[in-house]
Amino acid sequence: MVGSGRLGNKIVLQDVVNKTNKRAEMRKNCVLLKLTHPKSSAMLFPSGKVVCTGQFTEEGLKAAAQKVAQLLKHIDFHVSLSDFQLENVIGRADAGFRILVEELALRYPDVTTVCLPACT
Known part of the structure; x- marks a missing residue:
């Protein structure tokens, strides 16, 4: 925090x-x-x-x-x-599987700058 x-x-x-x-x-x-x-x-x-x-x-x-x-x-x-x-506030959790941040950024470009600023 x-x-x-x-x-x-x-x-x-x-x-x-x-x-x-x-x-x-x-x-x-x-x-x-x-x-x-x-x-x-x-x-x-x-x-x-x-x-x-x-x-x-x-x-x-x-x-x-x-x-x-x-x-x-x-x-x-x-x-x-x-x-x-x-x-x-920063949190973390184990999703139980691998999350490919780059693919999320490509699939959801409208929220990338808010949720994933490192991907822009």
């Missing part, structure tokens, strides 16, 4: 990296935080947006985002989590 929310203030990414003792990794346009409790990952953007992944429930995702806000408050950022929402 993937969820996102707003922290209410802009974030200085380099300050987060410097003050989190190896828990944060600088990326091109965000900071990647690895959380242990709840076990998840969070991307922080300079705009104050946070995107969390790695949980199996919406409550777990929200708890991870709240943990990020708590961590940022601890290192002197004035933030509060708001507008948290579920963005994406």
